[in-house]
Every structure is written in structure tokens, then in C-alpha cells.
Amino acid sequence: MSTASPAVHGLGDLSTKLAVFAMSIGAFGIGTGEFAIMGLLPNLAADMRITEPEAGHVISAYALGVVVGAPLFAIAFARAPRKPLMLWLMALFALGNFGSAMAPDYLSLIGLRFLAGLPHGAYFGIAALIAASMVDVGYRARAVGRVMLGLTIATLIGMPLATWLGQGLGWRPTFAGVGIVGALAFAMIFRFVPQVAASEGASPLRELGALKRPQVWLTLGIAAVGCGGMFSVFTYVVPLLTEVAHVPVVWVPLVLALFGVGMTLGNILGAAMADRALMPTIGGMLVFNVVSLAAIPWTAQFWATASLSVLLVGFTVAIGTALQTRLMDVAADGQTLAATLHHAAFNIGNALGALFGGMAIAAGFGWTSTGPVGAILAVGGLVLFGISLWLDRRTQRWEPLEAAPKAA
Template sequence: MPLALLALAVGAFAIGTTEFVIMGLLPEVATDLGVPVPTAGYLISAYALGVVVGAPLLTALSTRLPRKTVLLVFMGLFLAGNLATVLAPSFGSVFASRVLAGLPHGAYLGVGSLVAAHIAGPGRRATGVSRMFLGLTVANIVGVPAGTFLGQAMGWRAAFLVVVGIALLAMAGIAAFVPRQPSPPGTGLRHEVRELGRSQVVLGLVTAVFGFAGVFAVYSYVSPMMTELAGMSASGVPVVLALFGTGMTLGSLVIGPLADRALRPTIYGALASLAVVLVVFTVTVHNPWTAAVTVLVLGAVGFGVATPLQVLVMNKAAQAPTMAATSNHSAFNLANAAGAWLGGVGIGAGLGYSSPAAIGAVLAVVGLGIAVVAGLLDRPGRERGPSARASEAEAPEYSTLS
């Protein structure tokens, strides 16, 4: 992996670790801050709120800046938010620090995707994006379990202090190895918003919401599903979570080259496979071994949706892709919230702990339907205004992917 892509992946690793490690440290956080565990859970929502708000806001403020500079600023803001979490004395201040840490999440990953695609070169852009996203997937294998262990042994703030160190390392790598890329000529906030409003971009974002909501409907409740249905002990749950992260990593390695060859068919295949795996999970979840294997596959096909959808919205907003690329991560976090809520609705309605998988399958099918409709509408002669023609003329490396 080129050192520039590795530096971007280290930043993604820090982001993935801070987003998910708090889920395993909620009891410690609650005890230290003197609040109930459910109240401490609001800190997860605080981070997601920061992501949803920060992606479009920070992008709007940075459209004319060089991308390397933007990446350094975003990672610096992320570092500051996590350092504030380490130093925050009360629940309210920790809540505010988690919002601050979440603000640059989507903006960094969106701009980083554009830079990774540029570094990888024509014909390998999806592969470049998937390599940067490896940082997110490896975080679920290494960063989150290690951070949870460290937080339990040395206090929950220690985990976030390590994230600060990783963010500093990422900034050093970006400064040293990422090539300078000026902002595309003629771009600005108005141009970015216009490209974001194109129908294919909007359909791509909506596909991301439904497809990823299917994943998070299950992932949010995988712990009680394993203990209540599969018969695992609580000590086995971290192993299952690591299997999910392993699946995400394998999926990321495979999906990039596939998306480079055939973008839309890869999206269709990933969403269809996700729906099938979720249906199968309603059966296999009742045995610990089959449940563990299915979680591994779920991680692979679930995260397999992320890279091709990221590249799709970049392609369809090729003249000014920054806002679209960052907004895709807002869509993923909306999917996180919606999937968790809908899965909880199924359980609360008395449908059992297997119901999130069935609900997730329906969401994946809806996402597949939207993706197919988008593909049918994206025929020669449709949505071919001056902006689209200019995009294809100026960015042929993108048009070959769509």
C-alpha cells in the first residue's frame, strides 16, 4: 500500500476506533460520570449528531482549500475533540466533546476518498477508496477490542488518549506523504450544492441509507442476539464482534477491484447478498457456530455496500464531488440511527431478537430496488445536461466506473 494511502487509512483507523470503542465502555463511563448507563448511551448519539451535521458544514467551509490542507485541518479538529473528551470533567462537557469529535468524521472520510481515488489512479479508484476504508474495518478488529480492554484496565479516558496519539500519527503521515492537491478549478459552495442535488447523487445517498440501515438493524443488537438466541456467554460476544470486523476487512479487500470493473453490478450484488444473508441469519442465529460464521459473512457483504456507493456518488458529482462524498457518510450515520431504531421497534413489539435480521433484509431489498431504479434511469440521454457532459469530459476516469 502506498504510504499516502496508509496515512489516510491510519486516520480512518482512529475514526473507527473512537466511534465504536465507547460502546464497550459505557458501564465505566456511566460510573465515572455519575449517570445511568442508558444516559451514558446518549454519548453515542452525540457523536453521530456531530457526523451528520459536520459533513456538509465543514465541506461548505472548505470547498476552495487544497485537499491536503483540508485533511490536516479535519484531523486536527478530530484530535482536539478526542482530547477534550479525555479532559472533560462532566457528562455535559463529554457530550459536547463527542459532538466536536464527530464533526470532521464524514468530512475527513469524504475528502480522503477523493484523495485516495486520485492516488490510486485511473481504473483503480474504487480500490484506492477501499484501501483507505481498511482503516475503519481494522479498527473493529484491533482498535475497538484493544481500546475496550485498555479502558477497562486503566480507565475509559485512556482509550481516547490513545486515539489522540493515533490522530497525531495520522496528521504526521498526511503531512509527509499525501501529495498536494489544489481544489478543482471553478468549484465553490454553490457548485457543490448543485452537484449534490443531481438525481443520481440523491438516489445514491438514499440507497446508502436503506442498505446500511439493514446492517445496523442487526449489528446494534448482535450482543443480545448472541446471548439470548445463540446461547453464547457474554465473554464470547467480543469474539463475534471481531469476526464482524474481519468480515468487513475481507469485504473491503475484495469489493474494490470488483467495483473498478463493474460499479453498478457490484452494488446490486452486494445489496442482494446482504438481503439473503440477513434472511439466513434468522435461522442460523439459533446456533453459536452457524451464528458466528454468518456474522463474518454479514460483515463482508454489509461493508461491501460502502465502497461502491462512495465511488458512485463521487462519479455522479464528478465536477464538484466533495459535498457528495462527505454527505455519503452522513447517510451512513443516518442508516446507523434508523437501523438501530427499527430493529428496536421489532424487539419492542414482541417479535423476538431475530426480528432485526428480518427487518434488515427488508431494508436491504428496498435499497436494492432504489439502486436498480437509479441504474435504469442512468441511461444514455438521461440527465445529460451541461454539467453532466462537462463532468465526463473533465473526469473520464470517473465516467468509466459508472
């Protein structure tokens, strides 16, 4: 499928805004579907007559789908035009959620959540490449950030709304509602996103070539290790607030909303910073992560400072768009695989943060220990970042590549 290469531009063009907004709606649906179930585990466990830890496997099944699906779709459909591929991914996500709403038993629900998770990483990777292809190089991070804004708004609005719906009507209508958002995103992508061909000469073997590049692995490592600290704290943030800061339970949702506010601000400001100075933004945000997370044992002692910490931990997501843009620069001809693996790496960070944070709590170090654990992970990310800089200087300064074939 051949497409013309139009002139690129900034984010002020109406057609670009509509296309990015359509992809952001898909991101909103995916983010809501991923996070909403966390607040509905007791409802799900009671309805399915299982324990809450067993209900938690539903979340694990979705995360496994993300990790498996990201490289699978990128390699298998390397030659596919990007808009049809995105439509298929969104259709699979919507069907997986409609199916989850109708799951007759626990095992089928596990399978359907795995199915719904498969398109997650690939969708974000393809959306990032399409968004970056529609603008000048100096606007790439901001275009990607606008798409990811749907994900951050999902934590601010979508997750509380879905949780409220689920607590009132049950978990099945929640999944059905997410499926409806997926169907809406499908229609908007079909209408507003332009046709974008795969890269000339694209093939599964060429995509796999990205894995031969040390800078790709280092960037993915920064996402998996350096960003794990956010998840270390957020996984256990409710008992941190109620048992350490003594925030009344009735106020916890309001404080948690600050996490979504922080993520939204981080997404917007981080994207703008990345367009101006990519590597300094990555390094600076890692340092910010270390400081904000290491301060948790002190800031968590009081309402006001604990609330501020929740907002600052959410702001650490600012590094995400910068890392996505970095992958576009270092992946050469394997950008689709690298872009999709970015979100798989974040899910690995989710697992690492929750695991090590839980180990520290179980060892008797208390709820505040999740902050220093997260800071240690961020230091690990800084080490990988330093190695990446060293390789850059050793080999030659890399030049930014075009993020993707231009949209038609």
C-alpha cells in the same frame, strides 16, 4: 494554490502506498474513536454518575457531529487545497478526543464528542478524493478501499484494544489514546500525502449543485436505507448470540471479531469488484444483504451458523467503496460535498437500523427479528438502485468522471 498534474498509476507505486497508508491511519483512529465507547458505557455511566441510557447520548452526540460536519466543511472550504483541509480535520479530531479525555462533567463531554464527530465525514470524503486522484481510473475503488481499510481494522483490532484499555484504566485513557492516534495520523499525512488543489472553479455554490442531481440523492439513499440492515443486526448482536445461539459470554468477543474479519474481507474484495463492474457490484451486494439478513432467524439458532452470519453481515460493508466510487461519477462538479455526505448517509443508516430493529424487539418479535428488518431495509435499497438504473438508461449512460484534481 496551483499544482502540477503528475502521471497517475496503480497502487504499486511506493509514494502512493505511503500516502494511502497515512490516510488509513487516520481512518483507523476515527473508527476506533467512534466504536470503542460502545463497550465502555457502563464505566462512563458509573464515573459520571449517570444512567447508561444517558451515557448513550455521548454516542448520539458524536453521530450528530458527523451528520452536521460533513456538509458544513465541504461547502465552507470548497476552495481550500485538500491536504491542508485534511490536516485541519485530523487536528480537530485529535483535539476533540484529548478534550473528551479531560472533560470535567457530562455536558462538556457531550459537547466535546460532538466536536470530535464534526470532521469524521469530511475526512473520509476528502481522503477518498485524494486517494482516487493518485491512481488510474481503473484503480479508484481499490485506492479508496485501502483508505477505508483503516476503518474496518478499527472494528477488528482498535475497538477491542480500546475497550480492554478502558476496562482496565477507565474511559479517559481510551479517548486520550485515540487522540494520540489522531496526532500520529496528522504527522504521517503531513509527511506523505501530496498537495492536491481544489477543483478549478470550486465554490460553495458549485458544491451545492450536486444536490440538484437525482443520482446523487439515490446513491446516498442506497447507503442510508440499503445499508441500514447491517446496523439493525449488529446493534443487538450480543443478546442475539447469548440468548438465541447460547454462545457463552466468554466467547462473545471472539465471535464479534468475525464481524471485523468480514468487514475487512468485504472492503478488500468489494473494492476490487467495484473497479471491474461498479453497478453490478452495488446491485449484487444489495441482493447479498437481503439473503444473508433474511436468514438470521434460522442461522442464529446454532453456534457455528450464528458465527458465520456475523462474518457475512460484516462482509456487507463491501458495498461502501462501490457507493463512494458511484458518487464520484454522478456528482460532477460537486464531488467534495457528495463524497463527504456518503459517511453522513451511513450514519443515518446506523440510526435507522438501530431504530427499526429496536422497534421490532420491543414489539415482541424477538432478537432474531433484527435480521428480517435489515432485509426489508436492503430491499428498500434495491428499489432505489432500480430507480437509479432506470434513470441511467432514460437519460444516457453516464461516463466516469475523474475523481479529483491530480496530486502533486
